[in-house]
Amino acid sequence: xxxxxxxxxxxxLVALCLIAWSALVPNVQATEPKLSRNDWIAMRTVISxxxxxxxxxxxxxxxxxxxxxxRAQFGxxxxxxxxVRSGYAPLLEARYTxxxxxxxxxxxxxxxxxxVGRDNTVLVALYxxxxxxxxxxINGCQxxxxxxxxx
Numbered sequence: 001x002x003x004x005x006x007x008x009x010x011x012x013l014v015a016l017c018l019i020a021w022s023a024l025v026p027n028v029q030a031t032e033p034k035l036s037r038n039d040w041i042a043m044r045t046v047i048s049x050x051x052x053x054x055x056x057x058x059x060x061x062x063x064x065x066x067x068x069x070x071r072a073q074f075g076x077x078x079x080x081x082x083x084v085r086s087g088y089a090p091l092l093e094a095r096y097t098x099x100x101x102x103x104x105x106x107x108x109x110x111x112x113x114x115x116v117g118r119d120n121t122v123l124v125a126l127y128x129x130x131x132x133x134x135x136x137x138i139n140g141c142q143x144x145x146x147x148x149x150x151x
Contacts, residue, residue: 120150
């Protein structure tokens with residue numbers, strides 16, 4: 001992969017996506033949250049565990065990692081898995097994944113995940129995260145093109 005300044009490009013992409021996306025993201029905190037290294041590790045763990053469940057086809061487990069708003073939107077694991085299969089196939093098919101540096105943009109917590117497909121197409125999954133009662137959950141995911149090329 002070409003690693004020339006990918007974080008700057010990713011940060012710009014995150015900012016652009018969040019501007020368009022901000023109206024769709026529920027439960028945005030009014031102030032910038034203070035996040036520790038352990039918070040970022042916990043978020044990455046939740047995302048990794050959901051991805052593993054999705055790849056195994058374990059919709060019930062994958063659905064548990066979604067925020068209350070996402071669970072309410074889809075109702076049950078079956079609907080959730082149908083949405084993932086139809087709109088998020090790159091998550092299921094990626095041959096390589098890599099967490100990028102997370103950011104808080106206008107109070108929205110974003111954890112990017114680079115995805116490299118079997119055909120070397122590179123995308124970034126921009127996960128928004130929500131913490132309720134001390135537990136991190138996935139509050140949304142947006143797939144975006146990457147300026148990084150896979151070799």
